[in-house]
Amino acid sequence: MAITSRDVARLAGVSQPTVSRALRDDPRVSEATKAKVRAAAEQLGYVPSEAGRALSSGRTRRIGLLITDIENQFYTHIIAPVHLQLERLGYQLMLHTETADNDTIVERLIANGLDGVILATTTVDSVVPLRLRDHGLPFVYFNRTTSFVDADATVVEPTAGFEAAVSRAVALGHTRIGAVLGPSNTSTAQSREVALRAALATNGLSLSPDDIRRGPFDTRTGDEATTSLLSQPSPPTLLFCANDVVAYGALNAASRRGVSVPGDLSIVGFDDLPAASWPIIELSTIAYDLTAMAGEAARLITRRIEQPDASVLHVEYETSFVERRTLSSAPLSD
Structure with a gap:
């Protein structure tokens, strides 16, 4: 005969619903009770049935x-x-x-x-x-x-990251700042643009329309936007990118054109993805x-x-x- 949760409940000295809650790590069950239920389940060799859970609870989990x-x-x-x-x-x-x-x-x-x-x-x-x-x-x-x-x-909440990044950029002498922004129909692109513009305004700077590009959050956007911006007679010295993935594309474009990063162009991303810290990339970025x-x-x-x-x-x-x-x-x- 198959072992059931009721068998576990009897051995642990708790109710059958408590067994179910304990085995799914429900925060309403104390750690001591969870340990007692798990020990009983292990002793009996009980394995919870997903189908049974779904039938009894009306949920598939x-x-x-x-x-x-x-x-x-x-x-x-x-x-x-x-x-x-x-x-x-x-x-x-x-x-x-x-x-x-x-x-x-x-x-x-x-x-x-x-x-x-x-x-x-x-x-x-x-x-x-x-x-x-x-x-x-x-x-x-x-x-x-x-x-x-x-x-x-x-x-x-992007505000603090942009404030710190812009403050550091200004201290390093950057005044011509460009941006490769994300798609305008996303809340993330909207909030990051607002935070960036506010941080620049605090430091007496602004984004020129000539120094802004927009597109999806992908490497192609970063590549094409950076290529376009670098083709200007007087390109920005620093690019804020919509995210790290866009920044990777910006790095590719700079490399293809023989533009030194960070000697000729500085680049800042957003997200701090694992690859951003790789020695081959070492991307400055806004993290959370x-x-x-x-x-x-x-x-x-x-x-x-x-x-x-x-x-x-x-x-x-x-x-x-x-x-x-x-x-x-x-x-x-x-």
């Missing part, structure tokens, strides 16, 4: 992570921390990728029997949050948000705790599923400036 910008390197770095946090909480991660925010996404998510969704690539004009809300499927925003539907979110932010998104979606009436939480992650090789003094003018 599957969480979707929706990514539409599937070629962006940034998102590869959030999958592991989201998976690990969900696993600790007794849920499974289901990665859902689409090439565009189209009409079939929500139907596909619902058809996969998900308990909730983490939206990682939402645009400000996306209807996906509206449709998820109307279908009653819980979701949280990761990094990007939209004003259409208020929901739990983990976001970056991406791993913690991804894990928090996982915690928020499980909280929303288990406490549907809980108040909405917006968790902000502060930024700092990390100075590396790609920022130095402005070149002396002829």
Whole structure:
């Protein structure tokens, strides 16, 4: 006869629901009780049945992570921390990728029997949050948000990072500053542009329209934008890039044109991805705790599923400036 959670409950001296909560690391169960339940389960050789859990709770314990910008390197770095946090909480991660925010996404998510969704690539004009809300499927925003539907979110507050980066740039003599900005239909690009302009204004500087380029958060944007900016008679001496991936493209363009970084052109990214610190790159960048932010998104979606009436939480992650090789003094003018 198969061992059941009731057998574990009898051996541990707790109720059957407590066994279920303890084995999924529910914070409402004390650590002492969790240890007692786990010891009993190990002694009996009990393995929880996912199918049984779904039948008894009405949940599949599957969480979707929706990514539409599937070629962006940034998102590869959030999958592991989201998976690990969900696993600790007794849920499974289901990665859902689409090439565009189209009409079939929500139907596909619902058809996969998900308990909730983490939206990682939402645009400000996306209807996906509206449709998820109307279908009653819980979701949280990761990094990007939209004003259409208020929901739990983990976001970056870029102000402190830009203030520190611009202050350092000014101290190094930079006055002609350019920017390769992200797509205007994303909350991240909008908030970073606002923070950058404010930091420049504080130091008596501004962005000239001639020194601004925009595009998707990818290396091609950085490459093409930097090539264009460097073709000007008097190009900027410093580029702020929408993210590290864009900055990698900017570095490629500078190398191709024989422009020394940071001798002729300084470059600053955003995100502090692992590759930014590699000796071959050493990118100066604006940093925050991406791993913690991804894990928090996982915690928020499980909280929303288990406490549907809980108040909405917006968790902000502060930024700092990390100075590396790609920022130095402005070149002396002829």
